[in-house]
Amino acid sequence: MTSQTPIPRARIMGVNVSAITMADALRAIEDWIGRKAHHFVCITGVHGVIESQSDPALMAIHEHAGLVTPDGMPLVWMARKLGHRHTQRVYGPDLMLQLSALSAERGYRQYYFGGAPGLAERLRDRLTERFPGLAVAGTFSPPFRPAPAEEDEEMVRMINDARPDIVWVGLSTPKQEYWMAQHLGQIDAPVMIGVGAAFDFLAGTKRQAPLWMQRTGLEWLFRLLSEPRRLWRRYGKIVPQFMVGASLQLLRAKAAAAATHKR
Numbered sequence: 001m002t003s004q005t006p007i008p009r010a011r012i013m014g015v016n017v018s019a020i021t022m023a024d025a026l027r028a029i030e031d032w033i034g035r036k037a038h039h040f041v042c043i044t045g046v047h048g049v050i051e052s053q054s055d056p057a058l059m060a061i062h063e064h065a066g067l068v069t070p071d072g073m074p075l076v077w078m079a080r081k082l083g084h085r086h087t088q089r090v091y092g093p094d095l096m097l098q099l100s101a102l103s104a105e106r107g108y109r110q111y112y113f114g115g116a117p118g119l120a121e122r123l124r125d126r127l128t129e130r131f132p133g134l135a136v137a138g139t140f141s142p143p144f145r146p147a148p149a150e151e152d153e154e155m156v157r158m159i160n161d162a163r164p165d166i167v168w169v170g171l172s173t174p175k176q177e178y179w180m181a182q183h184l185g186q187i188d189a190p191v192m193i194g195v196g197a198a199f200d201f202l203a204g205t206k207r208q209a210p211l212w213m214q215r216t217g218l219e220w221l222f223r224l225l226s227e228p229r230r231l232w233r234r235y236g237k238i239v240p241q242f243m244v245g246a247s248l249q250l251l252r253a254k255a256a257a258a259a260t261h262k263r
Helices: 022-035 046-053 056-064 073-081 092-106 119-130 149-162 175-183 198-203 211-215 219-226 228-262
Strands: 009-012 015-018 039-044 067-070 109-114 135-140 166-170 191-194
Touching: 009 073, 015 046, 015 056, 015 073, 022 039, 022 067, 022 092, 022 191, 039 046, 039 056, 039 175, 046 056, 046 073, 046 228, 056 175, 067 073, 073 228, 092 109, 092 119, 092 166, 092 191, 092 198, 109 119, 109 149, 119 135, 119 198, 135 149, 166 175, 166 198, 175 191, 211 219, 219 228
Parallel strands: 015 067, 039 067, 039 191, 109 135, 109 166, 166 191
Antiparallel strands: 009 015
16 A cells, blocks of 8 residues: 555444554555644544444544554454455554654654653653654643643643654543544644553553453453453443444345345
8 A cells, every 4th residue: 555545444333444454554654744744543443433323523533534543353353344354453552662663763753642640751761762762752641621722722832842743642532532633733743643541551551461362352351350440331331332233234234245246
């Protein structure tokens, strides 16, 4: 896929997911940086798809994103079943690591926006140690409450004064998607990427699921067992809802294909 090639998409329960590989994502982001374009990237899993079912604004944000990467294996499997056989998982923490390595080579400047107080600085320290030469333009942990207009303008000014190429946004879904969409055109950086829990994973404050659970689509179970009080309502809703919705979509696609074949 070249910079001029349209990014293939798989519409999964209405959400327009980019049917891409990690190499495709890196190539697109580098192209935006080179052209000084302005885009945002949604790193979207089942949670984002289900939230979008009852939130038309969030659905529209996904529609206008430069990339909507398949963050979990269920979306990868769905994209493949819908005909995009080369789709691979583009997992937030992996994208952050690969883009950090590339940034250290190319000189792309990073800004870490989000997380609890001190988390962005811890993330900066871990990544600059891992990738010597990685340029970090700044860090900021915004308040959890909505920012008044004057305070928001000051945050935008602070980020722009730091002159980053990539702004990493760690606010969790759907808050980070709303923030990126609202600030597109205000933030001068070519790329904003919403990575949520990747801040915690790569800073070492939370454990990631073992690779075998990631590859088999069971990462949600690991996270639920790690934080049951916080996550039981979320996964109790989204797992069965996605299974039913995805199954119905595949059945409809199969019926439509059979009807077309009979003509």
